[in-house]
Amino acid sequence: MGAGAGRTVAVLGGGVAGLTAAMELAERGYAVTVVEPAGWGGKARSTSVPGTGTRGRLDLPAEHGFRFFPGFYRSLPDTMRRIPFERDGRRQRDGVLGNLREAPQFLSARSGRVNEVLSEVAPLSGPRTPLQILWALGVGPRPGRGLDEELLYFANRMTVYLTSSTERRLGQWEHTSWWDFTAAEGASEEYRKTCVVGLTRTVVAARAEVGSAHTVGGYLEAMALGFLGRGESAPADRVLNAPTSTAWIDPWTEYLTGLGVRLELGWRAERLDVRGGRVRKVLLRGRHGGRRELTADWYVCALPVHRVGALLARGLAEADPIHADLAALRTDWMVGLQFYLTEPTPVVRGHALYPDSPWALTSVSQAQFWDVDFRATYGDGTVADCLSVDVSDWDTPGVRYGKPARECTRAEVAAEVWAQLGEALDDGRTAVLHPGLLHSWHLDPAVTGLDGPGPARNDEPLLINTKGSWQRRPRAATAAANLFLAGDYVRCPVNLATMEGADQGGRLAVNALLRAAGDPADPAEVYPLYDPPELRRLKEVDAELFRQGRPHILDTPAPWADRRPVSANASR
Secondary structure, X not given: OOOOOOOEEEEEOOEHHHHHHHHHHHOXXXXXXXXXXXOOEHHHOEXXXXXXXXXXXXXXXXXXXOOOOOOOOOHHHHHHHOOOOEEOOEEOOOHHHXXXXXXXXXXXXXXXXXXXXXXEOOOOOOOOOHHHHXXXXXXXXXXXXXXXXXXXXXXXXXXXXXXXXXXXXXXXXXXXXHHHHOOOOOOOHHHHHHHHHXXXXXOOOOXXXXXXXXXXXXXXXXXXXXXXXXXXXXXXXXXXXXXXXHHHHHHHHXXXXXXXXXXXXXXXXXXXXXXXXXXXXXXXEEOOOOEEEEOOOEEEEOOOHHHHHHHXXXXXXXXXXXXXXXXXOEEEOOEEEEEEEOOOOXXXXXXXXXXXXXXXXXXXXXXXXXXXXXXXXXOOOOOOEEEEEEEOOOOOOOOXXXXXXXXXXXXXXXXXXXXXXXXXXXXXXXXXXXXXXXXXXXXXXOEEOOOOOOOOEEOOOEEEOEOOHHHHOOOOEOXXXXXEEXXXXXXXXXXXXXXXXXXXXXXXXXXXXXHHHOOOOOOOOOOOOOOOHHHHXXXXXXXXXXXXXXXXXXXXXXXXXXXXXXXXXXXX
């Protein structure tokens, strides 16, 4: 073989997973081509509102949804640290990772500001108590009351999960919904809002009734350990200091180009040509209708889960049954909506959650974290802030029009979200979001059909980890010897549709490729979640109990279990 033989790679998809795979491979000497139909960074990219910038100012910034970098992320920060970034002519020591800013507060904003919880999630000088963790998660006791039986039972559920063995997590909790795990049936509406539904729908866009307790429990475990400062020294919550593409994605693509990666925008992978158990070529369709073929020695499919199934069905249907499993995976909507405000409005120095909002809203006030004068940098000179909101429930009727979001027009969606935010942030005396504050708004254009002709659709949905879905999720290697899968749907340690999961998926694809190629290069490190050593013996005991078919030693029924009928959907 001549120099470079066996070293060409085609990466299909330029989101976080695809760019991660391209970076890891290029740094190991592979010649990489990345094709992407829409925009570099995928769902993580930021965009702008065309035509809104005047007199040399930039157009108003927009995005699919606000970015959130928990302290338990390890793979993604490692990638970001290696992407060079210059500020004022000097290279930052930590690359684009240095563009993260700590978000030290968390607000659980309740309707009329009654029972509102403001938590400090910045590192404390001493260890955190269980009560402080509950407050930080927004589920602490209500003012003037102690820990009632429901909150104590929720603490039991978290203790059970934290001390459950890997065998039980995969063998039992993976097949149990979060709704059943937390015994939501028969509990109070307040318990459901704060401990059951609120912690799933507004954070990971999953429905508690169908979401896996393995996934939700694992996420809350990682967050709780982050609040404790365990495993990593990073702050529990971080955000970027500029629009995502400015602070991260654009420097990333520039770095990849410098490594020799060919980045080709506007091309969608349409069909794989698979013969003899190998991909021979991929047919691409251009944004404006043209077609071409792309050939390489190795192929990494980094398309989002709702796209990759159709591609594999066309090319691997007979060779690999994985496409049927991918088709069974579910997605849901978590959509970004930005409100541009005429005055600085830092609702909280971090993220806000709105447990009483029918549409499961979360938000962050962005200007306070950005290293620019917002008014002088963006728009027409009158916009001073951007309140970036994620809308996670598109099926529940709202408070203003009485319709679910997917049945509203785009203007109605904006007005409804504004009204729901106002219900939580206004105390009846002071209107935080008064009418004169709103300059304009922008709803993610990936959602179409709201203004007709319907039905509404979303071109960029998120994977939802429903119970039992772990077994349907693929590993990186496929039946085609030179094809590998990269994405947050691939089985990975974080077990959640996140940027960290996408980064881990990209690394897993690279490692599978290196093994198939017999390449002795060091594999890309895939960081596991922190495992507290003081809990390991309890997990060993639980593993033995699980092998014997016995329940977790601390697993008890809810105190209200004998006061309600057994749910027809309860897990067995």
